[in-house]
Amino acid sequence: MKWSRRFVERIIEGLFTLSGGVTSLIILLVVLFLFREGAGLFTSPSLEKGYTLCVHASNLTGEIDAREVKRIFDGEITRWEEVGAGEMTGEIDVFHASELPRVEDEAVMPRVLEEIVGGRRGIIAFLPDEFLPAGESVVKRLAAGRVTPGDFFAGDEWQPTVSPAPRLGVLPLVTGTLLVSFFAIILALVPGLGVAIYLAELAGSRARGWLKPAIELLAGIPSVVYGFFGLVVLVPFIQEVFDLPVGESALAGSVVLAIMALPTIITIAEDAIRGVPRALREASLALGATRWQTIYRVVIPRASSGITAAAVLGIGRAVGETMAVLMVTGNAAVMPRSLFEPVRTIPATIAAELGEAPSGGTHYRALFLLGCILFAITMVINLSAEFIATRGQGKGEGA
Amino acid sequence: MIETKHVDFYYSGFHALKDISMRMEARTVTALIGPSGCGKSTFLRLFNRMNDLIDDTRVSGECLIDGEDIYHKSVAVDELRKRVGMVFQKPNPFPKSIFENVAYGLRVNDVRDKSFIACRVEASLRAAALWGEVKDKLRESAFALSGGQQQRLCIARALAVSPSVLLMDEPASALDPISTSKIEELIADLKRDYTIVIVTHNMQQAARVSDKTGFFMMGELVEFGETRMIFSDPVNEQTRNYVNGRFG
Ligand SMILES: Nc1ncnc2c1ncn2[C@@H]1O[C@H](COP(=O)(O)OP(=O)(O)O)[C@@H](O)[C@H]1O
Numbered sequence: 001m002k003w004s005r006r007f008v009e010r011i012i013e014g015l016f017t018l019s020g021g022v023t024s025l026i027i028l029l030v031v032l033f034l035f036r037e038g039a040g041l042f043t044s045p046s047l048e049k050g051y052t053l054c055v056h057a058s059n060l061t062g063e064i065d066a067r068e069v070k071r072i073f074d075g076e077i078t079r080w081e082e083v084g085a086g087e088m089t090g091e092i093d094v095f096h097a098s099e100l101p102r103v104e105d106e107a108v109m110p111r112v113l114e115e116i117v118g119g120r121r122g123i124i125a126f127l128p129d130e131f132l133p134a135g136e137s138v139v140k141r142l143a144a145g146r147v148t149p150g151d152f153f154a155g156d157e158w159q160p161t162v163s164p165a166p167r168l169g170v171l172p173l174v175t176g177t178l179l180v181s182f183f184a185i186i187l188a189l190v191p192g193l194g195v196a197i198y199l200a201e202l203a204g205s206r207a208r209g210w211l212k213p214a215i216e217l218l219a220g221i222p223s224v225v226y227g228f229f230g231l232v233v234l235v236p237f238i239q240e241v242f243d244l245p246v247g248e249s250a251l252a253g254s255v256v257l258a259i260m261a262l263p264t265i266i267t268i269a270e271d272a273i274r275g276v277p278r279a280l281r282e283a284s285l286a287l288g289a290t291r292w293q294t295i296y297r298v299v300i301p302r303a304s305s306g307i308t309a310a311a312v313l314g315i316g317r318a319v320g321e322t323m324a325v326l327m328v329t330g331n332a333a334v335m336p337r338s339l340f341e342p343v344r345t346i347p348a349t350i351a352a353e354l355g356e357a358p359s360g361g362t363h364y365r366a367l368f369l370l371g372c373i374l375f376a377i378t379m380v381i382n383l384s385a386e387f388i389a390t391r392g393q394g395k396g397e398g399a
Numbered sequence: 400m401i402e403t404k405h406v407d408f409y410y411s412g413f414h415a416l417k418d419i420s421m422r423m424e425a426r427t428v429t430a431l432i433g434p435s436g437c438g439k440s441t442f443l444r445l446f447n448r449m450n451d452l453i454d455d456t457r458v459s460g461e462c463l464i465d466g467e468d469i470y471h472k473s474v475a476v477d478e479l480r481k482r483v484g485m486v487f488q489k490p491n492p493f494p495k496s497i498f499e500n501v502a503y504g505l506r507v508n509d510v511r512d513k514s515f516i517a518c519r520v521e522a523s524l525r526a527a528a529l530w531g532e533v534k535d536k537l538r539e540s541a542f543a544l545s546g547g548q549q550q551r552l553c554i555a556r557a558l559a560v561s562p563s564v565l566l567m568d569e570p571a572s573a574l575d576p577i578s579t580s581k582i583e584e585l586i587a588d589l590k591r592d593y594t595i596v597i598v599t600h601n602m603q604q605a606a607r608v609s610d611k612t613g614f615f616m617m618g619e620l621v622e623f624g625e626t627r628m629i630f631s632d633p634v635n636e637q638t639r640n641y642v643n644g645r646f647g
């Protein structure tokens with residue numbers, strides 16, 4: 001009897017330990033996977049996959065970096081003197097693979113390419129690898145540049161699908177994410193704190209009885225529904241009130257996120273306020289302080305670390321939110337200059353683009369690295385929330 | 400002077416105080432004794448209306464301080480609480496500096512005059528026999544003090560708003576014997592200026608510090624009289640049993 005009970009307890013213990021271990025392992029694997037997929041970015045070619053940049057064999061230019069390629073094809077750079085070390089002079093003659101003539105028999109393509117390149121000394125041609133002539137040829141391949149960390153982390157253009165050289169600068173996305181989240185918290189903090197104080201200090205049991213479940217319900221609404229609400233109600237409203245060309249904007253995203261962050265902020269802040277010992281309130285009231293004086297002079301300062309943690313966790317919730325933001329921010333991947341312009345956040349970018357990015361390609365890798373950035377941001381946020389909360393516990397607890 | 404006339408008190412359905420009539424003279428110490436749950440704290444908290452904070456309670460009868468009915472509609476509760484200070488069972492300083500703890504009652508009273516505040520803080524700390532120990536660390540957190548010091552800080556905090564009555568709910572029950580005797584000395588000093596009502600579990604303490612003692616049981620005031628008489632020759636059998644430790 002005794003022996004068998006001990007045996008069963010052993011097994012149960014083992015199961016718990018196992019599930020803890022498995023969970024940790026899964027988390028570790030997810031993170032590893034994210035980083036492994038993302039890390040390949042800086043060894044990926046900066047050109048579209050399957051294509052090579054070519055010049056005339058007499059052109060001595062050695063290498064052109066990704067930014068220059070884009071500007072050449074955009075028509076911003078027009079002379080060879082402006083690129084490389086100036087080995088070449090004259091007009092740049094741009095040729096894109098999309099201009100290639102249609103041929104019946106693909107076997108003749110290498111010859112077609114040789115003719116095109118051979119006839120134009122100043123050419124820069126963006127050509128499919130499979131048709132490049134083998135061996136000695138008038139078609140000279142330029143070494144393809146790699147995506148550099150500088151381009152990625154400090155680049156201010158995110159145009160992952162432009163041909164021939166996609167731009168993968170994350171600054172607009174990071175800025176967009178931080179802007180939208182930051183304002184969401186600014187918007188959510190005052191009403192969130194207000195409700196938390198009301199719930200913890202002022203509400204009678206009846207008001208609490210329906211408000212608490214309502215707030216929990218708010219937390220349970222799927223984010224697409226918030227997106228619908230934002231799209232149908234908020235976006236036209238913002239467009240009207242601020243007289244904007246389009247209502248989809250950082251502001252719309254912030255408002256929707258603020259509403260979504262409210263339950264987190266309210267719940268955690270209310271807990272913090274309730275956690276303030278009753279004895280402190282009584283001490284204050286017994287000295288003739290009013291209820292409101294007691295709240296702002298004693299209760300809130302004492303709960304301040306918990307309240308800060310609430311705000312930080314609210315930000316954490318906002319930073320990672322995808323669907324609703326995707327629906328209302330307009331998704332323009334440009335550096336945001338104001339709250340009233342469309343922006344694009346990191347999660348929205350990943351959700352919108354991952355489906356189109358060819359697996360293993362440069363764009364695909366870049367999206368994974370974006371995921372890593374998001375992971376890092378939320379981790380910093382959660383760690384700081386924890387730090388703030390634990391630091392607050394030490395304060396006021398005896399020594 | 401504090402007086403109650405036929406006071407009854409109810410926690411929703413529970414009749415916690417039954418027909419209490421009692422008179423406490425100015426500048427005396429009255430001790431309230433009795434077994435746990437007999438209503439001592441409830442009775443004490445009538446006088447600064449702390450019971451108002453609890454939902455669904457009811458008082459009847461009269462509660463007078465210096466002749467004024469403190470449960471009358473015209474009484475502002477926060478004003479009343481400035482006149483009737485309270486010290487709690489466990490020291491409960493605010494998470495602020497020593498200075499700010501004592502200054503708190505003045506600040507919530509909209510006192511802005513810095514030198515006046517500094518003056519009151521010093522006077523209150525002196526009155527609570529704490530000045531010498533803290534005068535060099537007024538800006539430090541109140542939590543840096545020992546439990547006994549914290550309790551004297553709470554007394555100083557209550558004194559700073561110049562009350563006339565001081566209510567103490569087992570003020571020494573969480574303290575060591577040395578701190579306890581300091582608090583008792585302090586009570587003897589404060590008696591000159593304040594009307595003090597103290598709840599205590601400790602018979603010797605009641606005997607040492609009080610002029611009059613009231614013995615409560617199950618919400619009733621069983622006996623009230625000169626402390627000397629209560630402890631040496633009580634009229635009531637239950638009182639005799641209780642003070643001789645043959646009870647509860
Ligand atoms: N907030 C409350 N709600 C309901 N009953 C209470 C409350 N506080 C105290 N009581 C009851 O009132 C009685 C007197 O309590 P109290 O005055 O705290 O006793 P004492 O201080 O003498 O130990 C006890 O029976 C207690 O259970």
Ligand SMILES: [Mg+2]
Pocket residue numbers: 439440441568
């Ligand atoms: Mg009590």
